Amino acid sequence: xxxxxxxxxxxxxxxxxxxxxxxxxxxxxxxxxxxxxxxxxxxxxxxxxxxxxxxxxxxxxxxxxxxxxxxxxxxxxxxxxxxxxxxxxxxxxxxxxxxxxxxxxxxxxxxxxxxxxxxxxxxxxxxxxxxxxxxxxxxxxxxxxxxxxxxxxxxxxxxxxxxxxxxxxxxxxxxxxxxxxxxxxxxxxxxxxxxxxxxxxxxxxxxxxxxxxxxxxxxxxxxxxxxxxxxxxxxxxxxxxxxxxxxxxxxxxxxxxxxxxxxxxxxxxxxxxxxxxxxxxxxxxxxxxxxxxxxxxxxxxxxxxxxxxxxxxxxxxxxxxxxxxxxxxxxxxxxxxxxxxxxxxxxxxxxxxxxxxxxxxxxxxxxxxxxxxxxxxxxxxxxxxxxxxxxxxxxxxxxxxxxxxxxxxxxxxxxxxxxxxxxxxxxxxxxxxxxxxxxxxxxxxxxxxxxxxxxxxxxxxxxxxxxxxxxxxxxxxxxxxxxxxxxxxxxxxxxxxxxxxxxxxx
Amino acid sequence: xxxxxxxxxxxxxxxxxxxxxxxxxxxxxxxxxxxxxxxxxxxxxxxxxxxxxxxxxxxxxxxxxxxxxxxxxxxxxxxxxxxxxxxxxxxxxxxxxxxxxxxxxxxxxxxxxxxxxxxxxxxxxxxxxxxxxxxxxxxxxxxxxxxxxxxxxxxxxxxxxxxxxxxxxxxxxxxxxxxxxxxxxxxxxxxxxxxxxxxxxxxxxxxxxxxxxxxxxxxxxxxxxxxxxxxxxxxxxxxxxxxxxxxxxxxxxxxxxxxxxxxxxxxxxxxxxxxxxxxxxxxxxxxxxxxxxxxxxxxxxxxxxxxxxxxxxxxxxxxxxxxxxxxxxxxxxxxxxxxxxxxxxxxxxxxxxxxxxxxxxxxxxxxxxxxxxxxxxxxxxxxxxxxxxxxxxxxxxxxxxxxxxxxxxxxxxxxxxxxxxxxxxxxxxxxxxxxxxxxxxxxxxxxxxxxxxxxxxxxxxxxxxxxxxxxxxxxxxxxxxxx
Numbered sequence: 009x010x011x012x013x014x015x016x017x018x019x020x021x022x023x024x025x026x027x028x029x030x031x032x033x034x035x036x037x038x039x040x041x042x043x044x045x046x047x048x049x050x051x052x053x054x055x056x057x058x059x060x061x062x063x064x065x066x067x068x069x070x071x072x073x074x075x076x077x078x079x080x081x082x083x084x085x086x087x088x089x090x091x092x093x094x095x096x097x098x099x100x101x102x103x104x105x106x107x108x109x110x111x112x113x114x115x116x117x118x119x120x121x122x123x124x125x126x127x128x129x130x131x132x133x134x135x136x137x138x139x140x141x142x143x144x145x146x147x148x149x150x151x152x153x154x155x156x157x158x159x160x161x162x163x164x165x166x167x168x169x170x171x172x173x174x175x176x177x178x179x180x181x182x183x184x185x186x187x188x189x190x191x192x193x194x195x196x197x198x199x200x201x202x203x204x205x206x207x208x209x210x211x212x213x214x215x216x217x218x219x220x221x222x223x224x225x226x227x228x229x230x231x232x233x234x235x236x237x238x239x240x241x242x243x244x245x246x247x248x249x250x251x252x253x254x255x256x257x258x259x260x261x262x263x264x265x266x267x268x269x270x271x272x273x274x275x276x277x278x279x280x281x282x283x284x285x286x287x288x289x290x291x292x293x294x295x296x297x298x299x300x301x302x303x304x305x306x307x308x309x310x311x312x313x314x315x316x317x318x319x320x321x322x323x324x325x326x327x328x329x330x331x332x333x334x335x336x337x338x339x340x341x342x343x344x345x346x347x348x349x350x351x352x353x354x355x356x357x358x359x360x361x362x363x364x365x366x367x368x369x370x371x372x373x374x375x376x377x378x379x380x381x382x383x384x385x386x387x388x389x390x391x392x393x394x395x396x397x398x399x400x401x402x403x404x405x406x407x408x409x410x411x412x413x414x415x416x417x418x419x420x421x422x423x424x425x426x427x428x429x430x431x432x433x434x435x436x437x438x439x440x441x442x443x444x445x446x447x448x449x450x451x452x453x454x455x456x457x458x459x460x461x462x463x464x465x466x467x468x469x470x471x472x473x474x475x476x477x478x479x480x481x482x483x484x485x486x487x488x489x490x491x492x493x494x495x496x497x498x499x500x501x502x503x504x505x506x507x508x509x510x511x512x513x514x
Numbered sequence: 515x516x517x518x519x520x521x522x523x524x525x526x527x528x529x530x531x532x533x534x535x536x537x538x539x540x541x542x543x544x545x546x547x548x549x550x551x552x553x554x555x556x557x558x559x560x561x562x563x564x565x566x567x568x569x570x571x572x573x574x575x576x577x578x579x580x581x582x583x584x585x586x587x588x589x590x591x592x593x594x595x596x597x598x599x600x601x602x603x604x605x606x607x608x609x610x611x612x613x614x615x616x617x618x619x620x621x622x623x624x625x626x627x628x629x630x631x632x633x634x635x636x637x638x639x640x641x642x643x644x645x646x647x648x649x650x651x652x653x654x655x656x657x658x659x660x661x662x663x664x665x666x667x668x669x670x671x672x673x674x675x676x677x678x679x680x681x682x683x684x685x686x687x688x689x690x691x692x693x694x695x696x697x698x699x700x701x702x703x704x705x706x707x708x709x710x711x712x713x714x715x716x717x718x719x720x721x722x723x724x725x726x727x728x729x730x731x732x733x734x735x736x737x738x739x740x741x742x743x744x745x746x747x748x749x750x751x752x753x754x755x756x757x758x759x760x761x762x763x764x765x766x767x768x769x770x771x772x773x774x775x776x777x778x779x780x781x782x783x784x785x786x787x788x789x790x791x792x793x794x795x796x797x798x799x800x801x802x803x804x805x806x807x808x809x810x811x812x813x814x815x816x817x818x819x820x821x822x823x824x825x826x827x828x829x830x831x832x833x834x835x836x837x838x839x840x841x842x843x844x845x846x847x848x849x850x851x852x853x854x855x856x857x858x859x860x861x862x863x864x865x866x867x868x869x870x871x872x873x874x875x876x877x878x879x880x881x882x883x884x885x886x887x888x889x890x891x892x893x894x895x896x897x898x899x900x901x902x903x904x905x906x907x908x909x910x911x912x913x914x915x916x917x918x919x920x921x922x923x924x925x926x927x928x929x930x931x932x933x934x935x936x937x938x939x940x941x942x943x944x945x946x947x948x949x950x951x952x953x954x955x956x957x958x959x960x961x962x963x964x965x966x967x968x969x970x971x972x973x974x975x976x977x978x979x980x981x982x983x984x985x986x987x988x989x990x991x992x993x994x995x996x997x
Contacts, residue, residue, distance in 0.1 A: 074841075074987040075912060137911070141902035148901070155949040163949045167941065174937045178930040182914065185926060189918045 009053060009065050010081040010132045013091065016046045017098070017121040017128075024117040032113040036106060039117030043099035046124065050095035057088055059480060061487035063134060063202070071138070076188065076197040080135035085484030086265055086335060089477055090131040093342050094255045096466070098124040101251040103459040104350045107357060108248060112157055116249070119157075122149040123252055130259045136184050136267065137199045140177070143224075143259065147173055150245075150256055158244040165237075165244035172237040176227035183220035186213065187271070205270045205491065218272040218279065221263070228260025231283070231320055232290035235313050239297075242309035247353040250305075251346040254312070258338045261319045265331060265488070269323075273492030280324040284407065287324065288414045288421075291317035295424035299431070304352050304362040307432060308345065311388065314421055315341050315396075321411075321418060322403030330406020331485045336477055337399030339470065340387070344396055347384040347463040351377060354456060355436070364432055369441035376452040378437050380460045385433055387467045389426045394471040526585030528567035529593050529633045536560025537626035544619010550611055554604050557622040561601045564633070568593040580701065582640045587996035589637035591844055591989065592772040596632045596765045599851050600625060603761040605968050606859055609960070610755050614661070621661060625761070628654035632769035639780065641690045641700040641730070644773045648686065648737065651769065652679050655762050659754035671753020678746040682736030689729030696723035702780035709784040727782060731792060734777075737770045740796045740830065741803035744823045751819035752871060759815065760858035763822045768847045771829060775840060778833070786836070793834045797925060800827030801932040808939045814872050817939060818857055821898060824936060825850055831929055832913040835920035840994040842912040845987055849905035849979050853897040856972035860891045863965055865957045872957055874942055879952030884959055888947040890973050897976045899940040900933055905979035912987070 020042025027035050057064055063082035071079040083091055101120055102109075109116045126146025133139035147170060155166030188199055191207040198204070209217055227234045238257070242250055268276050294314030301307035315337070322334030354377060355370065356362050371378040387394035390401075400422055408415045452460070470477055540556050547553075568590050603625065611618050631650030638644045656679060660672025694700050697708040732743065739747040751759045778789060804824030811817040829846050832839035863884075864872045881888035897904035910933065914926040979986060 070984070072908065072984050072987060074984065074991055075908075075915065141907075144902045144907075148896070152948065155945065163945055166949065167945065170941060171934070171938060175934040178934050179927070181911070182918070182923070182926045182930050185911070185915045185918045186923065188915065192919070 009049070009056075009067075010083065010091075010128075011067055013046060013049050013053065013095070013132070014081075014125050014129045016049065017042060017125040020046075021118040021121040021125070024121065025114055027114065029114060032110050035113035035117055036102070036109050039113075039121060040099055040102045042121055043095075043102050043124065047095045047099055050092050053083065054088065054092050057083065057480065059085075059483065061085065061483040066134070071135075075137075075199075076192070077137045077199055078135045080138060080200055081129075081132045082134045083132055085481045086488070087131045087262070088480055089335070089339050090255075090258060090262055091128050093339055094124060094127045094131065094252070096462070097251050097255060097342060097346055100346065100350070100459050100463065101248060103455060104251060104353060105246065105248040106455055108246060108353070115152075115157055116246070119149040119153045120249060120252060122146075123153070123249075123256070127252070127255050127259060131262060134201055135199045136187065136201055136204065139263075139267075140181060140184060143177060144174070146256060146259070150241075150253060153249050153253075154241055154245040157246045157249075160244075161240070162244045165240040168237045169241040172227050172234070176224040176234075179220040180224035183217040186217050201267065201270070209272070214272050214275045215278075218268060218275040221268055221271075222279070222283070225260040225263040225268070226283075226286075228257055228263070229316050229320060230257065230260070230313065231286050232293055232313070232317070233286075235290065235294075238313060239306055239309040242312070243303060243306045247305055247349055247356060250349040254342050254345045254349075257312075257316065258342060261316065261323065261334065261338055264320070264323050265335065265485075269326075269331070270488055270492055273326075276324070277326055280326055280410065284321055284324045284411050284414055287317045287320035288417050289317075290314065291321070291418050291421035292424065295421050295428060298428040299424065302364050304355070304364055304367075304432070304436070305349070307364070307428065308348050308352065311425065311428065312341070312345055314425060315345070315388070317421070318400055318403045318418065321407045321414065325403070325406035325410055326489070327406050327409060328482065328486050328489060329402055331489065332478055332481050333399060333402025333404075333406050335481050335485070336395075336470075336474065337403055339477060340395035340399040340467070343463055343467050343470075344384055344387040347380070347460065347467070348388060350456075350459055350463070351381050351384060354452075364435050367436045368439040369437070371437040373441065374451045376457075380452075380464060381433065381437065383464055383467065385429050387471065389429045390422050392471075393468075395467045396471075398471060398474045526581065526583035526589070526637050527634075528585075529564040529597075530630045530637075532564040532567045533560060533626050533630035533633060536563065537623045537630065540626060541619055541623035544617055544623065548617055548619060550608070550618045553618045553622050554608060554611070557604050557626060558601055560626055561597050561604070561629070564629070565594065565597045568597070568633070580703070582643050582701070583634070583637045584639045585637055587993035588772070588776075588844075589633075591993040592636035592768050592847075593633050595768045595848055595851050596629055596636070599761060599765045599768075599855060600629045602855055602859075602968060602972070603757050603765075605964055606760065606855075606862060607755075607757040608964060609862070609962065610757055614755065621658070624654045624658050624661075627651075628658065628761075629765070632765055635769045636772040638773060638776065639702045641693065641702070641705075641777070641781070644777065645683075645686055645690060648770065648773070649683060651766060652683065652737075655679075655758070655766065658758045659750055659762070661755055661758070668753045668755065671750050674746055675750040675754075678736065682733050682743070685729045685736065686733030689726050689731075689733055691726070692722055693726030693730065696720060696726055702776065705781040706783060709782065727785060727789070728792075730777065731789065734770065734774045735796060738767060738774070738826050738830075739823050740826060741800040741823065744800070744803065747823055748816045748819040751822070752813060752815045756815070756858055756862050756871075759819075760855045763818070763858070764847075764851045764854050767822070767826060767829075768851065771833070771843060771847060775833060775843065779837070779840070790834055790836075793830060794922070794925065797827050797830040797834055798928055800824070800830060801929055802827075805932040805935040805939075809935060811939070812873050812875070814861060814874055814877070814943070815858075817874070817943075818854070818861075821936070821939070822854060824932065825854070825898070827932075828910060828913055828929055831917050831922070831925045834925065835913075835916040835922055838919050839913065839916035841987070841991040842909075842916040844990040844994060845983075846909040846913055848986060848990070849897070849909040849976075852972050852975040852979065853894050853904070853906055856969065856976060857891065857894040857898065859965065859969050859972060860887060860894065863887060863959055863961045863969075874946050875953060876957045877943060877946040878950040880947040882952055883956070884961065887959070887961065887969070890969050891947060892944055893973050893976055895940040895943050897980065899937050903977065903980045905976045905983070908980055908983040908987070 066082040069079045071077045129142035151170045294310045298310035319334045319337045322330040387396045390396040631647045634647030656676040660669045735743040808820035832843035897906035900906045900910040917926045
C-alpha cells in the first residue's frame with residue numbers, strides 16, 4: 009500500500025516525461041490524475057489506520073542484506089498526517105500550476121510528482137538508510153524546479169539550496185553509519201529505527217551523532233542561523249511549486265521527532281535549551297525580516313521561518329503537548345502557507361508583480377480572492393477557530409513548562425506575525441488600485457476555486473476540531489516519549505489539551 | 515638433489531595467456547587485413563574467450579602454496595571488471611579508430627596486451643609477477659595514450675605519462691629488490707612467513723625493509739595517483755584519446771588496487787600498523803587534493819581526472835579499514851567502472867570523434883539539444899557524487915561503513931566533508947546542462963547507435979547497482995573472503 013503510494017507518482021512522472029511536448033493539456037491532465045489517484049490511496053491508508061501507537065501498514069523486505077539495509081515502510085500517528093498532507097497538497101500544487109504549465113508542462117508535472125514520491129517516502133521510511141535515500145532523492149526534483157523553472161537568480165538559489173542541504177546530510181550519513189556499527193557490535197546489524205533504539209550510544213559519541221543529525225534537520229527546517237537558503241530558494245522557485253516545497257522542509261522537523269527523539273533522548277534533553285533559544289530567535293528574526301520585505305513571496309518565506317520556529321520550540325519542549333503541537337503546527341503551516349502561496353501566484357498572474365508597495369486596492373477587483381486571502385491570513389496569524397491558533401497555542405503550552413521565559417518572547421512573535429500579515433494585507437488589498445496591468449480582469453476562476461476551497465475547508469476543520477488530527481497523533485507521541493522516558497521527567501497535566509478550542513482529546 | 519615436479523596451475527594464467535594470444539593474433543591479422551570491424555570483432559572475441567577462461571576455472575579452489583599466480587575468486591572479480599571495461603572501450607573506440615589511426619590492428623592489440631598485464635597483476639602472489647604485470651600494462655598504455663597520428667598534445671601527454679610512469683616503476687623495482695634483500699623472498703606467502711617469524715617487527719631496526727616497503731608503496735601510489743604522487747594524472751587524462759582515458763582511469767585502477775590489496779594483506783600483514791598510518795595520510799591528502807583541485811577546472815576531462823584522484827582516495831579509505839574494507843573496495847571499483855566510463859562515454863559524443871576535450875561551458879543547454887544524453891550524464895554525475903539510488907551511493911556507504919567499523923570514523927567524516935566539496939563540481943555539470951542556455955558556437959554532437967547503446971547499458975548498470983546492489987555486493991563479499 010505504502011509502496012504504491014510512492015510508486016504511482018514515479019510512474020506518473022515517467023509517463024508525463026515521455027509524453028510529446030506539444031500536447032501540454034494532456035500532460036497536465038495525466039499529472040493531475042496521477043496525483044489524485046495517489047490522494048485516493050492516501051485516504052485509504054488513513055481509513056485503514058488503527059488508532060494505536062504502533063507502526064502500521066508495514067512493508068518489510070531485505071534490500072541490501074550484506075549491509076543490513078531493509079526496505080522497511082510503515083506509518084504511525086506521527087507520520088500518518090504528513091503522508092496524507094503531502095498527497096493532499098500535490099494535486100493542489102499541480103492545479104495551482106495549471107496556467108504556468110502551458111509552457112513547461114512536462115517539467116512541472118514530472119518534477120512535482122517526483123518530489124511527492126520522495127517526500128512521502130521519507131515520511132514512511134522506517135529504516136534509517138531508506139529514509140536517507142528518500143531525503144537525498146527529494147532534493148533533486150526541488151533543485152531542478154528552482155534551477156530550471158525559477159526566476160532570474162535561479163541558478164544561484166538552486167545551487168545554494170542543494171549545497172546547504174547536501175552538506176548537512178553528509179554528516180548525518182556518518183552518524184547513521186556510527187549507529188549501525190554500534191548496533192552491529194551488539195549483534196544486531198541493522199538500520200531499522202526500531203532496532204537501533206534498543207542499542208543506545210554512549211555519552212560523547214551520542215552527542216556527536218546527535219549533532220550530525222541535528223545539523224541536517226536544522227538546515228532543512230531551517231533553524232536560525234542556517235536559514236539563509238530558504239528565502240532565496242522560495243523567491244526563485246516557481247511560486248505554485250512552493251505548495252509542495254513546504255512539505256520538504258517539514259521532513260526536517262519530522263526527523264527530529266522520528267529519529268532524534270527515540271535515538272538520543274538524553275542528549276536531546278541536554279541540548280534542548282540552546283536549540284529552543286535558536287528557535288525563538290528564528291521566530292522573532294523571521295517575523296522582523298518579514299515586516300521589512302517588499303516582495304510578497306519573500307515576506308511569506310520569512311514568515312515561514314518564523315512559523316517553523318514554533319514547530320522546533322514545541323518539539324524541543326520534549327513533552328506530549330509540545331511535540332503534538334509541533335506536529336499539528338506542521339500540518340497547519342503546510343495548509344496555510346500553501347494557501348498563501350497559491351493566492352500569491354494568482355495575484356502575480358493578474359497584476360504581473362508581487363512588489364507589495366506597488367500593489368493595492370485589489371479587494372474591490374477580486375472580492376472572492378480577497379475573502380480566501382483573509383481566511384488564510386487569519387489562520388497564519390493564529391486567529392482562534394482556525395488551524396494556526398491551535399498549533400501556536402499547543403507548542404507554547406508545551407514549551408511553557410520547561411522554557412517559560414522563551415515562551416514569553418515567542419508570544420511576541422505571534423504579535424509581530426499579526427503585524428506583518430495585516431500590514432501586508434492592508435497594502436495589497438486596500439487603498440487605491442495602483443496596478444493597471446490586468447491580465448485576467450475576472451475574479452476567482454472555477455479551477456482556482458477548486459484549489460483554494462479544499463485548503464480552506466481543511467484549515468477550518470482542523471481548527472475547530474483539532475482532535476481529528478491530535479487523536480491519531482497522541483498515542484504515538486506518548487509512546488515515543490514514554491519509550492524515551494521523557495514523560496515521567498516532565499509530567500503533563502492530564503486534561504490540558506481540553507483547553508484547545510474546548511474539545512477533549514480522546 | 516631431488517626435484518619436485520613443478521605444479522603448473524594453468525587455470526590461474528589462462529585469462530592472461532588467452533589475452534596475449536588474442537593480442538598477437540589481432541596484430542598479425544591487422545598487418546594483412548586492415549579492416550576495422552573485423553579487427554574489433556576479433557578483439558571482442560578474444561576478450562570473451564578470456565572471460566570464459568576466467569570464469570570457467572574448475573581448478574581454482576586448489577591452493578598451491580608457492581604459486582606465483584593464484585586464480586581465486588578475488589582475481590576473477592577483478593579480471594571480470596577489467597575485461598568488461600575493455601570490451602566497452604573497444605565499442606567506444608570505433609569512431610576514434612576510424613578517424614585517427616592508420617592501423618587499427620595495433621590499437622586493438624595494445625589494448626589486449628594491456629588487459630593481459632592487468633589480469634596478471636590481479637592474480638599475482640609474487641612481487642615479481644606484480645612488476646611484470648604493471649610493466650606490461652604500462653608500456654601498452656604509454657603507446658595508447660599517444661596514439662593519435664600527428665597530434666602533438668597527445669604525444670606530449672604520452673611523454674609525460676611515460677617519464678613519470680617509468681619513474682614510478684623504478685620505485686617499485688628498487689623497492690622489490692631491497693625487500694628481497696630484507697626478507698629473502700619476493701613471494702607474498704614467504705615474505706609474510708619471514709616477517710612473522712621475527713616476533714617483533716620493527717621497521718626502524720630494519721632499514722632495508724623500511725626502504726623497500728616504503729618504495730613499493732610509493733610505486734603503487736604513483737600508479738594509483740594518490741596525492742602527492744598524482745601530478746601526471748590530469749595531463750595524461752586530458753591528452754590521451756578519450757576511450758583510452760576512460761579505460762585507464764578505471765581498469766588500471768582496478769588492477770593495481772587488486773595488486774596493492776594482495777601485497778598488503780598477504781605479504782606484509784605484520785607491518786599493518788605502519789602501512790595503515792602511511793595510507794591513512796595518503797587517503798586524507800588524496801581526498802582533499804583531488805576534490806579541491808577539481809573545483810577549479812574548466813575542462814571536463816581535467817575535472818574528471820581530479821575527480822578520479824578523489825575517488826581513488828575514497829577507495830583507499832576502504833583499503834585502510836583492513837580486512838572489513840576489502841569487499842567495499844571491490845564493490846567501489848565495480849561501481850566506479852560503470853559510472854566513470856559512462857561519464858567519458860557521454861563526452862565522446864561531443865566534438866571531434868574520440869578526441870573531444872569539451873569545456874564545462876560547452877555543455878551549456880545540452881538538455882535542449884539532446885535531453886536523453888543530458889539525462890545520462892546527470893545519472894553519472896549524481897552517482898559520482900554519491901547520491902542515493904545510484905551505484906556511487908552504495909559504494910560510498912559501504913566504504914565508509916567499513917571505515918567506521920575498522921575504527922577510522924575520522925576518515926569517514928573527512929570523506930563526507932570532501933564529498934560535499936565534490937557535490938559542488940559535479941553539480942556544475944548539471945547546472946550547465948539544465949540551467950544555462952546553449953552557447954552560440956555549439957560543439958557538434960555525434961551520437962552513433964553504438965555509442966548510445968553503450969551509454970544506455972552504462973546508465974542501467976549504474977542505477978541497477980544503486981537500486982539492487984545485493985547480488986554484486988554478495989559476490990564481492992564472497993570473493994574477498996575466498997582468499
